[in-house]
Amino acid sequence: MITDEGDRTERIRSKVEQMGVFFERSGFAPITGRVFAYLLLCDPPHSDFFAIQGFLRASKSAVSNALTTLTSEGLVDYITFSGNRRRYFRINTNGWLDNLKKRLRRMTVLGELLDEVLRERCNSNCSTFHRDLNTVAVFQNYLSKGIEQLIDEWDKKNTTN
């Protein structure tokens, strides 16, 4: 039935907007977030350029740039079918996982930065602050290590031997 199909499309459309905002907040341009959200929700889970463009009602350049960034981040890739020049873009779940891990591992930076601060401050006589900063540094280190361990454990469980 056509109305049911339309209902679904409208539901997807609103979900895409909602999720798009989320991905936007993790550093992407609005349209980039929406492309990612659409690829998560479209059925089948791969979509050609013009389907994306049509669904999002955006310009070719906007869609092209969004796909380029998502691809270069490893979040999206594409498949092709013989006798068909189109690329069918889709979520790259492995790349996404790697990306998530990479972002988590980047947490160590704050720890390093804090160590530098502590080194700079070490001959200041303001020991209370030094101790408090140290607490933050220790927390940060504790968490980085813990997260690293969680990731390693997960990897161990999920390697195909």
Add this chain to the structure above:
Amino acid sequence: MITDEGDRTERIRSKVEQMGVFFERSGFAPITGRVFAYLLLCDPPHSDFFAIQGFLRASKSAVSNALTTLTSEGLVDYITFSGNRRRYFRINTNGWLDNLKKRLRRMTVLGELLDEVLRERCNSNCSTFHRDLNTVAVFQNYLSKGIEQLIDEWDKKNTTN
């Protein structure tokens, strides 16, 4: 010696810029990041409005707005001294810790979002993708839980009984 003092100031200045970029990348305006970095490095570790303004060579409004955002995020607070109208701004280490925890806990959002996607896709017949997405969701959930546990453990160790 004056040159040594100047050297230190220049070293701090360059560290402030470098760290400022880091904090900027976690979502703050450039000047906001630099204010935070300066408060981490200045000695004593509290500084009045005009010292901050002078060091960063920025406008009053910029400094004021930066301090407002940092304060409202709980990352900075201030102390006062009797007979002195000025506020002395400083890093709020406890607030900072809370803020870090809060940000880490916000990781659950992606998991919830993915659950929603999976629910939407459940009657699609594309099981491979469904399984792959599920892996991401499980990973995300596993990590959220793990991090939550790490934080709880840390809190337990660091509560003053």
Add this chain to the structure above:
DNA sequence: AAATTGGTTCTGTTGTTTCAGAACCAAACG
């Protein structure tokens, strides 16, 4: 009460980001 101090808030400029539209280009097709 007038002036100073320690900021805050408003206004406008400048720089940056996001995107649409058009030009472009390489591969495939006729």
Add this chain to the structure above:
DNA sequence: CGTTTGGTTCTGAAACAACAGAACCAATTT
């Protein structure tokens, strides 16, 4: 060869964010 297809890259407009400068305001000080 010229044309279509599936995009990519360039150009410019509009919206937005960051900030300087000035006006402002509530306490204090004179």
